[in-house]
Amino acid sequence: MTLHEPLQLKPAVDPPWPPEADIILSAMEAAEGNQSERREHGRLPYRTRAQLRLFSDPIGSDPWMLYTRDVNARGLGFITPHRLPLGYGGWVELLSPRGRKIRAHCTLFRCREAVKGWYDGALYFNREQHVFDPER
Numbered sequence: 111m112t113l114h115e116p117l118q119l120k121p122a123v124d125p126p127w128p129p130e131a132d133i134i135l136s137a138m139e140a141a142e143g144n145q146s147e148r149r150e151h152g153r154l155p156y157r158t159r160a161q162l163r164l165f166s167d168p169i170g171s172d173p174w175m176l177y178t179r180d181v182n183a184r185g186l187g188f189i190t191p192h193r194l195p196l197g198y199g200g201w202v203e204l205l206s207p208r209g210r211k212i213r214a215h216c217t218l219f220r221c222r223e224a225v226k227g228w229y230d231g232a233l234y235f236n237r238e239q240h241v242f243d244p245e246r
Contacts, residue, residue, distance in 0.1 A: 127159070131177045134189055134228055138179065153180035153187060154244060160188065160204035162233075164195070164218070176231070178204065183243040185234040186216075193229055194221040202233060206241045214239050 135157065161173035176188040186202065196218055203213045215236040224230040 127177060128191075130228065131189060134225060135177070135179050138189075138224065138230070153182045153185070154242075155179070156181040156186075156207075156242070158205050160186070160202050162194070162200060162202050162216075162218075164198045164200035166195070166198055167200070173203075176202070176204075181242045183235070183238040183240055185232060187230075187232050189224060190221075190229050190231055191227055193223075194218055194231060196221060199236070208241070210241075212239070212241060 139155070156178055158178050160176040160178050162176055163173045167173075174190060174192050174194060176186075176190045178186055178188045180187040186204075199215065199217045201213050202216050203211060206212050216233040217236060218231065218233045221229050221231040
């Protein structure tokens with residue numbers, strides 16, 4: 111896989127995404143085409159559902175649903191209908207490019223309103239997740 115090839119995700123047996131999630135992600139991708147890349151380490155487009163559990167969540171509560179937009183070995187970008195607390199740690203569970211479910215400890219470092227009722231967020235993995243490294 112080269113740096114220019116998007117990660118390929120095997121089809122998941124997930125319910126359909128909310129239609130607004132696809133619209134928001136498409137609009138964000140179109141807007142990024144007009145800006146220079148600010149990240150030190152590029153990310154590849156990657157869309158799948160993810161579940162986030164924060165260590166501060168009450169026992170027995172449902173996980174936070176995330177809709178991923180891009181990924182690399184160090185972190186993940188997403189949108190969510192939830193305002194999430196910055197700096198909190200937990201773990202995220204999602205499918206790898208090969209269709210295997212993985213769980214990675216992470217820390218939330220961005221969550222800002224993108225459009226009414228939806229938030230643009232990012233988290234970093236506490237340990238690199240080489241399954242998302244296009245060079246491997």
